Amino acid sequence: MKVAKTLGQFIIEKQADHPYAKGELSRLLRDIGIAAKIVNREINKAGLMDNIGEAETMNVQGEQQKKMDIYANEQFISALQSGGECCIVISEENNEYINIEGEISKDAKYIVAIDPLDGSSNIDVNVSVGTIFSVYRRKSPEGKVTPDEILQKGVEQVAAGYLIYGSSTMLVYTTGKGVNGFTLDPSIGEFCLSHPNMRIPEDGIIYSINEGYYTHFPDGVKKYIKYCQVEDKPTSRPYTSRYIGSMIADMHRNIILGGIYIYPVTASAPNGKLRLVYECNPMAFIVEQAGGKASNGYQRILDLEVTELHQRTAIFIGSKNMVEKAEEMMAFFSPQQKKKTFEGDIVIQ
Numbered sequence: 001m002k003v004a005k006t007l008g009q010f011i012i013e014k015q016a017d018h019p020y021a022k023g024e025l026s027r028l029l030r031d032i033g034i035a036a037k038i039v040n041r042e043i044n045k046a047g048l049m050d051n052i053g054e055a056e057t058m059n060v061q062g063e064q065q066k067k068m069d070i071y072a073n074e075q076f077i078s079a080l081q082s083g084g085e086c087c088i089v090i091s092e093e094n095n096e097y098i099n100i101e102g103e104i105s106k107d108a109k110y111i112v113a114i115d116p117l118d119g120s121s122n123i124d125v126n127v128s129v130g131t132i133f134s135v136y137r138r139k140s141p142e143g144k145v146t147p148d149e150i151l152q153k154g155v156e157q158v159a160a161g162y163l164i165y166g167s168s169t170m171l172v173y174t175t176g177k178g179v180n181g182f183t184l185d186p187s188i189g190e191f192c193l194s195h196p197n198m199r200i201p202e203d204g205i206i207y208s209i210n211e212g213y214y215t216h217f218p219d220g221v222k223k224y225i226k227y228c229q230v231e232d233k234p235t236s237r238p239y240t241s242r243y244i245g246s247m248i249a250d251m252h253r254n255i256i257l258g259g260i261y262i263y264p265v266t267a268s269a270p271n272g273k274l275r276l277v278y279e280c281n282p283m284a285f286i287v288e289q290a291g292g293k294a295s296n297g298y299q300r301i302l303d304l305e306v307t308e309l310h311q312r313t314a315i316f317i318g319s320k321n322m323v324e325k326a327e328e329m330m331a332f333f334s335p336q337q338k339k340k341t342f343e344g345d346i347v348i349q
């Protein structure tokens with residue numbers, strides 16, 4: 001019988017690929033894995049314990065926090081703090097960045113951005129939720145952390161990953177050398193390599209967007225949706241529409257099957273809803289590493305300037321050819337600056 005490789009074994013093996021690595025990043029990933037197991041255990045008991053529903057607090061963006069948002073946030077911060085490899089945590093749930101430097105982490109090189117529980121409004125109804133994380137290296141070896149170290153562009157990430165607490169629990173991550181997925185085997189309490197070298201198909205047949213906001217979408221997005229719905233055998237259209245409303249679940253499916261996830265600007269979210277630092281940059285890094293693309297409709301997500309911690313952006317992410325087609329529609333029907341020539345080969349009906 002083939003014995004599965006655990007996350008711990010895989011991390012150690014991969015560390016040997018980088019002869020100068022001292023193991024700090026490996027330990028940091030291990031710490032995230034440990035916190036994830038604790039959060040997973042609690043999520044599995046949703047409904048049994050008093051852990052579902054709203055907390056009495058709001059987050060910095062004025063959104064009602066769920067009890068599990070707070071619990072997950074505490075678990076990840078505490079694991080990173082006791083692990084000693086991270087000096088700053090930037091969390092979607094906290095107003096400001098958190099300095100966790102202490103005796104154990106006084107020379108810590110890494111900054112971690114985290115969305116502890118993405119899609120948490122789904123937890124009360126037993127729909128998959130996720131955790132998203134992103135790792136940056138400090139630019140200066142020591143001293144006080146400066147704003148430009150905290151507001152790094154997505155392209156500067158050294159690692160990113162997500163957890164999906166679904167029908168099984170998975171951890172998927174990249175350190176810039178491809179993407180690997182691990183499934184939690186509850187009988188041994190270990191993440192085991194189940195999806196080595198994940199690749200997103202260049203073409204897909206799934207589009208994921210909250211069409212309830214259709215009338216508020218930019219014309220480029222409306223035209224792209226119509227493009228997806230048009231009958232065209234050679235390109236396997238009409239595509240299938242799938243929207244769970246839990247970004248990690250939608251994107252995980254699209255990475256495996258091929259597809260595009262779009263959260264554009266809308267009337268109620270004029271800069272987009274999703275956060276650049278906690279959601280879009282890490283997912284863009286992962287999807288690019290799997291062979292896909294991520295854009296704000298005009299520009300690569302990973303190249304966007306980060307000016308504030310809780311900055312939002314529109315996102316078009318997934319299979320390369322689908323994202324490029326959507327970008328083409330945006331450039332032609334919702335030009336950002338100057339109008340570009342539409343080079344599409346399709347007729348919008």
Ligand code: AHM
Binds near residue numbers: 120121
């Ligand atoms: P959250 O970070 O507050 O949970 O919000 C992010 C979530 C995504 O997981 C999901 O895709 C999106 O919000 C759904 O938003 P909407 O209900 O507007 O479609």
Ligand code: MG
Binds near residue numbers: 115279
């Ligand atoms: Mg989120």
